[in-house]
Amino acid sequence: MLYNIVVTVVILYLTVQGLNGDGLWKGRCGNQGEPTTKIMGGSHAYMGEWPWMVRLLSCSDGHCYGCGGSLISDQWVLTAAHCVDQCERIYASLGEHNREDSGNNEVHLSIIENIVHKDYNNKSLANDIALLRLSESLDLSGSHNHLEPICLDSSKIRVNTTCVATGWGRTELTDSHSILQKVELPIADDGLCVNKWGGQYQASNQVCAGIPNNNKDTCHGDSGGPLACKLYTGPWMLNGITSYGSTQQGAKCIAPPSVYTRVSAYLPWIKEIMIEKIKESRFGNAIANRHVW
Ligand SMILES: *[C@@H]1O[C@H](CO)[C@@H](O)[C@H](O)[C@H]1NC(C)=O
Ligand SMILES: *[C@@H]1O[C@H](CO)[C@@H](O)[C@H](O)[C@H]1NC(C)=O
Secondary structure, three states: HHHHHHHHHHHHHHHHHOEEEOOOOOOOOOOOOOOOOOOOOOEEEOOOOOOOEEEEEEEEEEEEEEEEEOOOOOEEEEEEHHHHHOOOOEEEEEEEOOOOOOOOOOOEEEEEEEEEEOOOOOOOOOOOOOEEEEEOOOOOOOOOOOOOOOOOOOOOOOOOOOOEEEOOOOOOOOOOEEEEEEEEEEOHHHHHHHHHHHHHHOOOOEEEEEEOOOOOOOOOOOOOEEEEEEEEOEEEEEEEEEEEEOOOOOOOOOOEEEEEEEEEHHHHHHHHHHHHHHHHHOOOOOOOOEEEE
């Protein structure tokens, strides 16, 4: 009985926080903004097309590098562990389109918690996933309504589904782009990644995406960003986190497929942290630095 009351109270509290009883975000998710300033040609995104896209700057010893991330609730961002494992400070910008020009829709926040998966391996890149907590909760139905979390897919994405990776990383044409880029990548058969990486590729925890020899791929600087998939008229779902890929030819990445962390395999991990952290913040003992979970 007491247990039931405690559970009910926790669930009620989570509901108030925009999360459902299993810890995940239950608000609106996965809808794109209306195309406003559509730029033709190339693979430029239009402003507001990927409202969950986060640009991360990971810094240590005065040196910073860029990565991508995905907004999954009003205060959590999912990214790759290799983006944030060895850094002292992390900054997030949301609503960013052109990284050389600070548009008035941008929201700049710091990261107050960096939770790296406890089984992340910095050599094999197994379990390349981290959860980051923003320094404040976003007001997604008010002043931040141009931002929207992406939904999390609980089922295994099918081969040949066309998904989209987004990022500010290198492309075939330039070293990096100031405008957010998008590239369509179909989910590939696991066998293609097994052929390429052998046992390093773990089909249960990783997704293989991209078509061999077509030059469409993710590259440096895209790490941590979303591989988002949409089925029919449903919302966009986060299926992968850009992890590692291509054989390098010069500085270019032109050897798809690449490997993405399989988000559906980590839902229990994500839920557990979100529930635990909300209980913690209610009692005011959030820890503000890097730890493993
Ligand atoms: C990789 O991980 C090992 C074991 O956790 C650690 O000792 C080492 O410093 C890490 N190296 C890098 C470059 O992050
Ligand atoms: C994926 O598409 C390829 C090429 O069209 C086809 O040969 C293959 O059978 C498809 N695989 C699945 C699982 O649908």
